[in-house]
Amino acid sequence: MGHPVLQVQEITGGYMKGKPVLHRVSIDIQSHEMVGLIGLNGAGKSTTIKHILGLLDPFEGTILLGGMKRKDSPAEYASRMSYIPETPLFYEHLTLWEHLELTAMAYQLNQSDFEKRAKELLQEFRMERMVNWFPSTFSKGMKQKLMIINAFLTDPALYIVDEPFVGLDPRGIQSLLQMLEKKKREGASILMSTHILATAEQYCDRLILLHEGRVVLRGTLADLRQQTGMERASLEDIFLTVTEVQRNG
Numbered sequence: 713m714g715h716p717v718l719q720v721q722e723i724t725g726g727y728m729k730g731k732p733v734l735h736r737v738s739i740d741i742q743s744h745e746m747v748g749l750i751g752l753n754g755a756g757k758s759t760t761i762k763h764i765l766g767l768l769d770p771f772e773g774t775i776l777l778g779g780m781k782r783k784d785s786p787a788e789y790a791s792r793m794s795y796i797p798e799t800p801l802f803y804e805h806l807t808l809w810e811h812l813e814l815t816a817m818a819y820q821l822n823q824s825d826f827e828k829r830a831k832e833l834l835q836e837f838r839m840e841r842m843v844n845w846f847p848s849t850f851s852k853g854m855k856q857k858l859m860i861i862n863a864f865l866t867d868p869a870l871y872i873v874d875e876p877f878v879g880l881d882p883r884g885i886q887s888l889l890q891m892l893e894k895k896k897r898e899g900a901s902i903l904m905s906t907h908i909l910a911t912a913e914q915y916c917d918r919l920i921l922l923h924e925g926r927v928v929l930r931g932t933l934a935d936l937r938q939q940t941g942m943e944r945a946s947l948e949d950i951f952l953t954v955t956e957v958q959r960n961g
């Protein structure tokens with residue numbers, strides 16, 4: 713096996729030097745793998761993602777994407793991943809279709825491939841009717857779907873998905889999960905942060921439980937059960953027990 717697609721190596725980081733939020737966090741993700749990042753509110757999931765995206769620089773430690781550091785070539789580093797944010801971001805004055813065209817331009821996608829793929833995605837996420845609409849008029853879930861369609865226009869090595877299920881209808885959730893599974897089969901890696909533990913349990917190959925900026929558990933569900941001595945427990949039971957024990961010291 714080659715090196716992992718994503719290697720987060722012992723990063724300590726956060727928003728202000730001297731006040732780290734993350735403490736020696738390590739995450740490896742291989743090709744064909746979906747890894748779930750779970751933890752209570754404020755545990756450090758989004759902060760970890762911001763470091764991987766390059767929006768924050770670690771105070772210590774290294775992040776490699778396909779063996780490459782961001783500072784070696786920020787543009788190439790960025791092109792190796794797609795990010796589906798928790799809070800949709802869009803341009804007020806561009807229609808849905810214009811957003812997709814902008815992505816196609818930025819990633820230099822071939823026009824006919826782009827159009828074919830865009831149409832398939834619009835159909836899958838039931839957004840064909842809205843192509844000429846402005847996203848400011850969209851419902852919350854529709855805005856999220858715009859982010860998702862955008863992310864799937866390209867074929868990156870890594871997908872980073874931050875809390876994707878809030879706001880999506882059940883069909884949208886199903887489409888997103890099927891799309892992620894398809895990308896995984898084709899060789900992509902996925903890092904997904906979520907509070908929906910039943911879904912994480914069902915879809916993620918491995919799980920990382922962050923607590924107060926530290927990794928407190930990692931592995932497959934079977935590994936987690938073994939590490940906690942909670943045979944046959946659900947991920948939710950393990951999560952509640954571990955975060956409770958940590959709280960009580």
Ligand SMILES: Nc1ncnc2c1ncn2[C@@H]1O[C@H](COP(=O)(O)OP(=O)(O)OP(=O)(O)O)[C@@H](O)[C@H]1O
Nearest residue numbers: 726727728733751752753754755756757758759760
């Ligand atoms: N912009 C910021 N500036 C300073 N501190 C921040 C900022 N954003 C988050 N934090 C702090 O970093 C810590 C981790 O927050 P983070 O957003 O990574 O948590 P999370 O696990 O993603 O939580 P949630 O499940 O609520 O989304 C928290 O203590 C939070 O207060």
